[in-house]
Amino acid sequence: MPQSSVKSPATTVNNEEKSSSPRTNDAIVALRSVTKTYSGGSKALVDLNLEVQRGDFLFITGPSGSGKSTLLKLLYGEEVATEGSVLVDGFDVSGLRGDRLSELRRRIGIVFQDYKLIPRRTVAENVAFVLWAQGFDRKEIERRLPPALKMVGLPHKANSFPEELSGGEQQRVSIARAIVNTPPILLADEPTGNLDADNSWQVIKILKKLNAIGITVIVTTHDEALIRQSNHAVVQLCNGRLYGSKRYNQPNSN
């Protein structure tokens, strides 16, 4: 049965088991009765309700075409909901344009399956570019760059070019780029889709570290093994509808 409302994954576990931590009701993401119909008539999301609490780590899974990317696109304002409301970190995303939309996007780090690095720029330049585009001065860029590269284990690759890196390393650069301006929320759309199991797990471990320092992390994936190993909450999309949350318990997975 599809769930019409999936609340905090931190507090709705297996639909029966409740977390011992108190409910804070500090939603950083709230989708209410969201439907997304593309112009060709394709219904990507249907009457979807989802709340993610600040500091959560949530997996969104489901088969190809189930609406995972569309859901993330609604969160960062790449697409607009046909019906319903999308709230992210206090912003009503559906109505955002221009400067307000840019302001929201500065508060969201995004990681894609295909890394999207600039080929003729070094690792350091790829990461710094975001800060430069957002108007940070040189001193601040130089201050922020080393910890971001350290977080993803790549300080020694600062002067390498993307083509000199493995796929896993390129994805880690794209994570550094996504978090270098310290956003409160990180969205990752199939971040391990092009990686083998070892590199996938490295990427997830970095996302877990970022979550541990307070960043809300939302990851789409269809990799069930990775979800199981990660021990975080998961919701499932199927034909644009959201099904309940559950958590796999693998206490020794870290």
Ligand code: ADP
């Ligand atoms: P997933 O990420 O789970 O693979 P998507 O969100 O990409 O799913 O797609 C959900 C549905 O919406 C699919 O049927 C897809 O064909 C359709 N869709 C996605 N993007 C567009 C678009 N830009 N125009 C029309 N239909 C789209």
